[in-house]
Every structure is written in C-alpha cells, then in structure tokens.
Amino acid sequence: MTNNEQLVKDLTAKDDKKAYAAAREIVDNANVEAFQLLADKSEFLFDFVKNNVSKRLGAAINENNYKNLFEFFKVYAPDFEEIIISSIAQFADEDLTDDMLNLLENGSQSEKTYSAKYFAYIPDTISAELLIQYALEDNDNEALAFNSARALGVMQDDSAYQKAISLLNSDDDFTVLKAVKFLVAFEDKNAVDYLLNAMEKSSMAENIAGEIPYLESLLNLIQTKKEQAISCLDNIISGLGEILPLNQIFNFEMYDVLSFLITDNQQNKNPQAAVVLLAALSKFDMLANNDEYTFDEDKNTKQEVSEIYNLLSKQQEYFWNAQKRLSVQELDINVPAHRISSALRVVSDYKIKESVENLKALLNSNNEVIICETVATLKQLDSLAGLDKEKIISKIKDENQKALIESFFLC
16 A cells, blocks of 8 residues: 555544544645545445544644645545635635636646636636636536636626626527526525526526426425426436436435425326426336346435335325326416426336327317327327327428327337
C-alpha cells in the first residue's frame, strides 16, 4: 500500500486521531494525489463516512494552509466541494475574490466549477456575466452550470432569472431543460408555475417533472396546485427507473406523496388522481418484482421500492375498483390531452372494459395523436368491431398515424 493509499484509508477510518492526522497531512502538503484517490473512492463510501471526511478536512484547514486547497481544484470532487469552498470563503478578501474570478474566466473546467461555487458564498456581482454564460449558454458541464445558477440565485440576479424564464418558451427541448435546471438551482419558488407549464408542453416532460420537486415539495404542490402537481407526479412515475434514477424516490418523497393521495382520493374521488394511483401500482409492481430494475441499486433504495409497493398493494380490491371507475372519467374530449394519454395507458394496462363508450366518444377529438392512441386502446380491449375505419382515417393528416391506424384494423 502506497503512502497516499494509507492516508486515504486513515482519513476514512473510524479512528479519529489517525483520521485528523491524515487530513492535516493532506491539506498541509497540498497532496493532490491523495485527494484524487479520495475522489475516486468517494462513490463507494457511505454518506456518514463522507460526512466524517468533510469534518476532518474542515478541521485541518486554517489561515496558514487554506491556499493549498487551490491545488485540489485540479480534481473535481462533488462530495467534497462544499467543505473546500466554504472553508476558503472564511478567508475571503478582495485578493482572494480576484483570484477566484481569474479561475472562473481562465481556469480548467474543474477550476471553473469550484470558483463558481465560491461566488455562491461570496456573491460578488463582478462574476455575474461569466456565471450567466456558464449557466445558460452552450456548456456540457452540468456541475459548472448548476454552481453558476446557484451563485446567481444568491445574488438575486434578475436579468439571469428573466433570461431563463424566456428560454422556457424555446422550441428546443434541451434548451428548455437547461432553463428548468437553472431555475431550480436559482431557488426562486416563484418559478414553479413556469416550470409546471413548461412540463405540460414538452416532449421531455419526465425530465422536467423530475427537477421540480427540488424546488418545491410535491406534497406542498399537491395541496396548492393539485391538477398540475398530479401531472408532475404522473410524469415522474412514468420516468422512474428509465429516465429518472430510482434512488430519487427519496427526494421526491414518493411514499408520503402516494400515501397522501390514497387517503385524499378516498374522500375526494379525483379521476386524475385515480389514473396516477393506478399507474403507480403498475410501475411499482414492475420495479419490486423484477430484479433487472433494482439490481444496481443500494439496499435503502430497494427497501423503499418494496415499501411503496406494499403501501399500494395492501389497498383493498374495492379501492382499486373505485379508481378504475374514476379513471374512465378522464377519457373526455374536454380533458387536457396529456391527461387523456395517461388515462389511455391505464385503461389499456388494466383492460378496463367499462371505458369502451368513452373511448368511442374520444374518436371525435381533433387531436390526431389522441385519436391514434384511442384506436390502439380499443384494439387492446378487442373493441374495434363496428367502428367506421374510413371515417376515423379521414380525420388524420399525418401519414404515419394513418398507417398505424390501418395496422390496428388489419391485425
């Protein structure tokens, strides 16, 4: 074992005396190699170990050695950037801020990311122009974009905020998503309505929905902006395990949100909520009973998935039958299209035969996608017989949609 490996082993060990001695040696000697080893091992460390390491590094930093931390900027370690920058910021003065500004402009990607974090602690607006560039313009470094947006949020830079709001109207979904992430990092809850509206118009609705609970709790949203909040939850459930990492269920407070919705819907009988609850039951049944979805997850995530599935599956049959009856009410031409699409998926998954008349009425829609999805659902329910295929197809202009509908009637 090399000396650096031993240092990192001591730093992460239970023995506080050895750990603090290792921290002092790493900081006092600006030992970048040891810090690189620590960064490499970080993803395999438990959170409490990382917290201990941060405390030990923090205790080792003082006015005589804090400038050594600049050497560590060569290695981006997200788990330890907070302790590094918060420690440096304690000694902030005009010269230090100038040095940080120079790194923000001319440093490596890693150095820029650390320095952007510094300006969240020392919100000197001289950095704002660069921070806006990194947060909202072409930049593949998500950590730098996030730190820049967070610093601008601390500064309450209205020009950056307004620029991000305007970008939500972009025709490019990736530009919209970048603006969403900016607004979440900016931490102004007044942006929530803009984010919910952007989600409902986007083809990347799951990605946007997965950002919103980091700005405002889903539990709070469901109680204040119920319809849009339930749509947000619907998109999150749809994206879980595929677009959105499963371990985010803790950040989404998924158990508490679904528990609240179950209780609330026993009294208020909300058709939109019924659809989402049925979608959740289907999704967590799949996640809990197929190891391929949880194989790489940690023990806590697997346990939480299991507990959420148990919460849903323990509900009585009469409860789920009531949700199925309610869900049929979402199949209405006056309901927003994204909600109809969700209801169609649920009706198809659960083969809810009571929905057939509502489905046939939906064929009068002017939305080609909804018409095509409705025909597909009727096909799933073996209920295409007697429908006027030519009349349905005459409403469709998109050749691909026409061909798809033709195939449903042929099979």
